[in-house]
Amino acid sequence: MDLTETADEQAFRAEARAWLEANVPSGPLPSFDTAEGFELHRQWEAKLYEGRWSAVSWPVEYGGRGADYVKWLIFEEEYWRSGAPGRVSQNGIFLLGPTIIEVGTPEQKSRFLPAMAKSDEIWAQAWSEPDAGSDMAGIRSKAALSDDGSEWIINGQKIWASRAVWADWCFGIFRTDPESSRHKGLTFILMPLDTPGITVRPIAQLDGDTGFAEIFFDDVHVPIENTLGGVGNGWSVAMATAGFERGVSLRSPARFNVAVDRLIKLWIKIGDPDDDTMRDAVTDLWMQAEGYRLHTYMTVTKLLEGGHIGSESSLNKIFWSEMDVRAHELALQLLGPDAERIDGPHERWVDGFLFSLSGPLYAGTNEIQRNIIADRVLNLPRG
């Protein structure tokens, strides 16, 4: 055990900090769930790419730095501390990208990864369907092979597709064996969202912005080369992607440490020093954020030493999502009458609160995560 940073890690941190200080936009950008905000975030991503900071953990040949997990966490700490914008490229760089690196063909890697790193192509997720939410194995959208076997012909509907309103491409799983059911006969397919036959219908979220959408597929032709990880392997490829999402990449600890630091500043500024209940609650939040950071460092050390992250990633997902809601609830409680204002005299919290509420729902609800923990970590019998 050595919880200090190596000289190399310190140098990496210093380099990231210097670049971010020089380049992070001075004010907040409009939400990336608006047309204007989306393009401004895309420009920011391009700038990150120019500095080779957009995908630090990817191999150098695809625009990354080949950073190991510890360095990636260090970058994340510096990134969120600097007040840099949210990552509109999240779906691609953190979810699909690592999956392509793991199971993609050489052609797919060179075709998709550089454009993803530059955010020339921004990706949307297309997992859920109206009747396949928590029960994702109930997917019914079909992909049938064309007569000459060169294309998929896709019909069906996806919903809750994050970033789909303005993104360029989407990835998802489709039923390619019409006789199959549940986890079998599914295939992971990539396609441009402007393919003829695709209709995207934006859905206004709780905050009024259109961060997600329905996607309708009506005889959509997609080249067979856009199959990722082999025909019929969609479920396991998707689970690999979801594992990254729940486990390490989706919510690096840094943003919670930063959020809790903001909460502490707010408490110091406007909190009642005699209110021990609130003081204890803020302290609990600090301990949770710190505990999550430590847990993540323990996880990445395990990965670096050749271990694997399995179903225990579901523990992370519950932990950070509930912590995030709690931090925002506390901030609103501290704000008192100003909690109701969208943009009050203090820093904005209410929009962060609304966003935090999506955490326990997406990437598999927390109830589904508890089932996974019970079944696969605690080895309880399947229901």
Add this chain to the structure above:
Amino acid sequence: MKFSFTSDQQQFAASLREMLEREFTAAHLRHVWETGAGHDPALWSRLAEMGVLSMMLPEADGGMGGDFVDTILLIEELGRAAVPGPVFETMTVGALALAGTPWAAGVADGSVAVTAALMGERYVPHTGVASVVLLSDHDSIRAIETSQLQLTEVEGIDHGRQLVTLAGTETAGVFVGSDRETATDAGSLAAAAYLLGLSSRMLAIAGDYARDRRQFGQPIGSFQAVKHLMADALLKVEFARPAVYRAAWSHATDSDTRARDVSMAKSLASDAAQKAARSALQVHGAIGYTWECDLQLFMKKAWALMPAWGNSSYHRRRVSDAVLGPR
């Protein structure tokens, strides 16, 4: 940055776990309870022989010369087995305070068990078993042979942790090396690690029961209400774990953040143990409420240790002072 244990550290903990699973089962623990001995002398010798008791004692005193990082997994294993007697107290506070004294050799060979009351405890645990008690005297520590004291037993909930009140302590004993805060941080952290092991054991017992017990024609562990109860308890335990390990590093390196980190560890470990005990009991239903069910041996140890060495709210306040500034 490397947040893991060496293979030596892991292997030592694994061999301790194997020994305890073989030689100190719940039936052995129940036997200690029934005899009223408060500890198991044969097991104590075994732990001395393995070098577990002297891990933190300097080599000059016949110890292993290890630090808290070398020791923390061992304490967790002792907690998993709910080893009775002043075991983590002897290994940590005892080794720190008695290094270089004539008692040190006895810590290493198992002839001296050490207990402590450094935080104003009204009842001193294990004093009938321990030959030396450490008491606070302002910021210093005095070591006293328990044979010099008048002990009055009081009945406690955990029969692996006998309680007494002390008299005749005012001037007895000799001052020993360690300062009080280093020692109380050691005791708090050791209690946290022990609670972590206890919590894992309680969840394991509950898991076994949930796989075995059938109602409505199926194992009760297949019901979501039971699954979610246990998943939530596991969550608390697994997020206390890295805090405990980090505090071991902070203690070993005498970090500036030692007080904060130890208190975070004890606060989270106490809360996790409370949740694990409560959930494990609920999973068992009525059988968990019986004297016969082994779960009680572990729950009662947890309930005794949660308030020991500073309860969760004491330690949370100490974290507050570090993070938010003193009140």
